[in-house]
Amino acid sequence: MRVVLSEDHRAQFPDGELFDGTLVRPFECPERWDHVVAALDAAGLDDRTAPDLVDLDRVQRVHNPAYVEFLADFWEEWTASGRTGDAIASMFPLRGLRQDRIPTDLKGRLGYFALAAETAITAGTWRAASVSAAIAQTTQRLVAGGEPVAFGLCRPPGHHASTDQFGGYCFLNNAAIAADGFLADGAERVAVLDVDFHHGNGTQSIFWERSDVLFASLHGHPENAFPYFLGYADEVGTGPGEGFTHNYPMRPGTAFDEWCAALDNACGQIADHRPDALVVSLGVDAFENDPISFFSLTSDDFTKVGRRIGALEIPTAYVMEGGYAVAEIGTNTVNVLTGHNC
Amino acid sequence: MRVVLSEDHRAQFPDGELFDGTLVRPFECPERWDHVVAALDAAGLDDRTAPDLVDLDRVQRVHNPAYVEFLADFWEEWTASGRTGDAIASMFPLRGLRQDRIPTDLKGRLGYFALAAETAITAGTWRAASVSAAIAQTTQRLVAGGEPVAFGLCRPPGHHASTDQFGGYCFLNNAAIAADGFLADGAERVAVLDVDFHHGNGTQSIFWERSDVLFASLHGHPENAFPYFLGYADEVGTGPGEGFTHNYPMRPGTAFDEWCAALDNACGQIADHRPDALVVSLGVDAFENDPISFFSLTSDDFTKVGRRIGALEIPTAYVMEGGYAVAEIGTNTVNVLTGHNC
DSSP: OEEEOOGGGGGOOOSOEEETTEEEOOSSOTHHHHHHHHHHHHTTOOEEEOOOOOOHHHHHHHSOHHHHHHHHHHHHHHHHTTOOSOBOOOBOOOTTSOOSOOOSSHHHHHHHTBSBSSOOBOTTHHHHHHHHHHHHHHHHHHHHTTOSEEEEOOSSOOTTOBTTBBBTTBSSOHHHHHHHHHHHTTOSOEEEEEOSSSOOHHHHHHTTTOSSEEEEEEEEOTTTSTTOSSOOTTOOOOGGGTTSEEEEEEOTTOOHHHHHHHHHHHHHHHHHHOOSEEEEEEOOTTBTTOTTOOOOBOHHHHHHHHHHHHTTOOOEEEEEOOOOOHHHHHHHHHHHHHHHTO | OEEEOOGGGGGOOOSOEEETTEEEOOSSOTHHHHHHHHHHHHTTOOEEEOOOOOOHHHHHHHSOHHHHHHHHHHHHHHHHTTOOSOBOOOBOOOTTSOOSOOOSSHHHHHHHTBSBSSOOBOTTHHHHHHHHHHHHHHHHHHHHTTOSEEEEOOSSOOTTOBTTBBBTTBSSOHHHHHHHHHHHTTOSOEEEEEOSSSOOHHHHHHTTTOSSEEEEEEEEOTTTSTTOSSOOTTOOOOGGGTTSEEEEEEOTTOOHHHHHHHHHHHHHHHHHHOOSEEEEEEOOTTBTTOTTOOOOBOHHHHHHHHHHHHTTOOOEEEEEOOOOOHHHHHHHHHHHHHHHTO
């Protein structure tokens, strides 16, 4: 299995994450990547590829160009204003407020493009996020070019990023960029399967009105889990996209049997869609010991997850999303990948 | 002039305020109150009154009962969950996300009812916020009962709080509660004049569709200043409220001449409305040395502000809002009050 990765991910590591009223060391930290690489090494998955340069034209098929420009330029403007700390949004265009005008003030612009306040923009954010998107693009091209399966070790993750909002540790939606890349390369239908513990709100919203990209997500129920405000079962898409979004929200303590029944249902929907390619948003935070999640999958369960996805026999691009049980993230990720090829 | 105040304000003082990527000592701090009291003492404004108990039925004429319940109960739930830090919202129901369902999870509920991330809920928040609302109510009753003018030294402030959102240091909208109180006591028409540097987005939204309460606000232009997403000049109210909202956004560096021309226009609108009572959202952060604002009024200018408001000869309830040049907040506030009676 080809693996696409880059050391450039290290550029994204803010000083703090807003968590329960204080700033803590970010859960989404560089060691996550190190543990995955170590587990890939141990499993002999050593066919490594560096990403090509990011294709911004394709990124802008998914993201608003004004948002991409914001991400690329904001840190320079922020520091030029004399600020020295990371950029964390604190005021947002919420209900009752205007969403039709972008402030010129830096804090106002930051809030306009933000989804949440736990995620900071720092010196290396654009470098890391754009290379992470490039990893998704290269992974997609490998699969479009004939590889049956490939893994993009994206960091930062992407599935919470909408067309013009960053948050939940995400800036560019790597999975959406990969899915759209397949379409740009000639695919007629694509599916995105999101097995990350958290709902892929960004991916859902990007493809909400489209019938060419089916989106299926297994996740903590939004009444109980981040991102809280999307991911209910009654969200099925709209217009031509109606019926092409499938959500499987599950409650605290959900174990593999129930989770796997949802996976089987999602895989059935995907098979019925007859996609030319599959993108998997591969978060492994459904793991029982994840510090910020509440499902109880074991490491062995992840092998079964990969096996089921592999059984679909669809050309598949895996892109890394979440997983915060740092010591086990490598094992759990590699178990999915090795399961895929069983 | 009767002054309504309480030491209970001290209960609201979170450990930190999210500001430029770090947690800093809150700008909205208890010493603000001490400096105002000292200046009241120095000016001989010593006719002090403690507030009556808060009238929650009247509070709930302005605020959603579910929101009031949230404010009253949240800290107990938050600490019962084992958390020890202040409650700061980090995920919000932003564009593209659902606003029709309130999560059960504590962080989700916190975000649902939040407007911003700089403002924390802490142990004493409900006590301080409810007493601050009681101060506004008592001040309003004094004026409804015949006092030509009275001053409620509210802390925390209120004008950013909407019917169901806290933020910008505000929890209950003291000015809106006072304005609505006049109506409940028989007034046919009321006006709210907001001279705080920041737009009174909460007050505007509460009276947006109503013709009985005219709202006029002088403030930093939302392209340049918090709250960023409301306060443009083209916001004039809607339905029966159309024409009863007047916004005067002004640019960085605005000095008294320009600011006062806006005040005169606002006073003309208020006079034309022929209100039975006037509520003034009295922030003094238009001051030239305010650390988080950008107008350049001098301390002497505030005397002229009071004089112009007093010249309207409308029964007037002043309620304290912002002002973060702590050493001068007392002088500037008292200058408005003494100017009123010149």
